[in-house]
Amino acid sequence: MSQSGTCLCGGVTYTIKSKVTETRACHCGMCRKWSGGVYLGIHVAADQFEISGADTLTTFTSSPWAERAFCTTCGCNIYSRITAPGPHFGTHYIGLGTLDDPSGIALNGEIYIDKKPDGYAFANDTHKMTEAEIMAMFAPSVEV
Numbered sequence: 314m315s316q317s318g319t320c321l322c323g324g325v326t327y328t329i330k331s332k333v334t335e336t337r338a339c340h341c342g343m344c345r346k347w348s349g350g351v352y353l354g355i356h357v358a359a360d361q362f363e364i365s366g367a368d369t370l371t372t373f374t375s376s377p378w379a380e381r382a383f384c385t386t387c388g389c390n391i392y393s394r395i396t397a398p399g400p401h402f403g404t405h406y407i408g409l410g411t412l413d414d415p416s417g418i419a420l421n422g423e424i425y426i427d428k429k430p431d432g433y434a435f436a437n438d439t440h441k442m443t444e445a446e447i448m449a450m451f452a453p454s455v456e457v
């Protein structure tokens with residue numbers, strides 16, 4: 314079962330070929346600035362994701378190991394993608410809010426939990442990882 318999504322203006326559309334059941338929150342400073350809040354990302358392998366409207370999509374290299382894509386017309390954030398070589402190369406983290414139907418998708422993880430602003434917390438029971446744990450997992454070959 315696939316799921317579809319769009320940016321706010323509809324210029325960018327995408328399809329996720331596999332069924333999405335879970336999402337996780339990233340509390341890192343880059344996602345906070347990028348999303349204007351808390352980024353809720355859906356983990357999708359490169360071969361499970363198809364996007365169209367790429368002429369209105371801009372990618373921004375946000376770190377030595379990831380890029381972020383947004384609609385040039387409406388500014389909607391579509392995904393961040395791992396660009397560092399290794400087992401996670403090409404993995405997309407698609408914004409939960411851009412799905413046409415985000416119902417039934419559980420928030421079950423929070424990363425960069427040590428960077429979360431102290432003024433809020435999710436009530437969900439989530440698997441939490443610190444910045445150091447994430448860096449060890451995603452970018453062992455990259456010096457930052």
Ligand SMILES: [Zn+2]
Pocket residue numbers: 320321322323324325384385386387388389
């Ligand atoms: Zn748009």
Ligand SMILES: [Zn+2]
Pocket residue numbers: 339340341342343344345352425
């Ligand atoms: Zn982040």
